[in-house]
Amino acid sequence: MISAKLTSRASSAHIGRMIGGLGKRLGVIVLAGSIPLGGCINLEAPDKPIVIELNINITQEVIYRLAEDAGNAIEQNADIF
Amino acid sequence: MNKNMIRRTIFGAALAAMAAGSIAVPALAQRDPAYAAARAAGQVGEKMDGYLGIVGSATPDLQSMVDDINIRRRAVYAERAQAQGATLEEYALTAGCLAISNTTPGEKYQAPDGSWQTRTSAPPQRDPRCP
Numbered sequence: 001m002i003s004a005k006l007t008s009r010a011s012s013a014h015i016g017r018m019i020g021g022l023g024k025r026l027g028v029i030v031l032a033g034s035i036p037l038g039g040c041i042n043l044e045a046p047d048k049p050i051v052i053e054l055n056i057n058i059t060q061e062v063i064y065r066l067a068e069d070a071g072n073a074i075e076q077n078a079d080i081f
Numbered sequence: 082m083n084k085n086m087i088r089r090t091i092f093g094a095a096l097a098a099m100a101a102g103s104i105a106v107p108a109l110a111q112r113d114p115a116y117a118a119a120r121a122a123g124q125v126g127e128k129m130d131g132y133l134g135i136v137g138s139a140t141p142d143l144q145s146m147v148d149d150i151n152i153r154r155r156a157v158y159a160e161r162a163q164a165q166g167a168t169l170e171e172y173a174l175t176a177g178c179l180a181i182s183n184t185t186p187g188e189k190y191q192a193p194d195g196s197w198q199t200r201t202s203a204p205p206q207r208d209p210r211c212p
Binding site for chain 2: 081
């Protein structure tokens with residue numbers, strides 16, 4: 001696991017800073033080592049539009065409960081529907 | 082204190098103006114001719130989320146008309162949702178179900194997959210949760 005490696009190295013760099021000297025040098029090496037890893041991440045633009053289901057948590061029960069009132073709201077505001 | 086009183090007065094005047102505005106508009110007003118024409122031409126369509134969308138390319142006029150209608154719809158949804166103890170999104174989605182059902186053949190609506198469809202005489206494709 002790359003993430004595990006990064007985490008453990010980062011923590012040693014932290015201790016190194018606190019004790020100074022050798023630790024500082026270790027921290028620099030760890031940082032230098034993590035740069036190529038960071039450069040390996042590739043992001044590609046999707047070729048299809050992303051459809052986000054914003055309303056996925058709304059239940060059918062709620063919709064049924066609101067349907068009658070919403071129907072009245074549409075009728076009473078016919079100019080904007 | 083003084084500032085607060087001035088603020089209250091301004092707020093009160095604004096409320097009164099809003100109330101007067103809502104009274105001036107008849108409850109069962111017809112669609113604005115530009116809106117009716119845009120619907121009939123398929124330039125705008127009913128989205129699943131309860132708001133109006135632009136189907137093709139947006140012109141500034143079309144965009145401002147759609148924005149205006151959607152702001153007013155949102156105000157209706159917000160008020161009604163609060164009265165019903167529901168969220169704005171729940172209410173808007175419910176209204177979207179009904180608004181899609183209410184489209185007439187030739188008008189555009191958004192199908193559950195997000196694509197724009199032209200309403201035919203057949204029932205529209207709707208979210209399975211729609212009543």
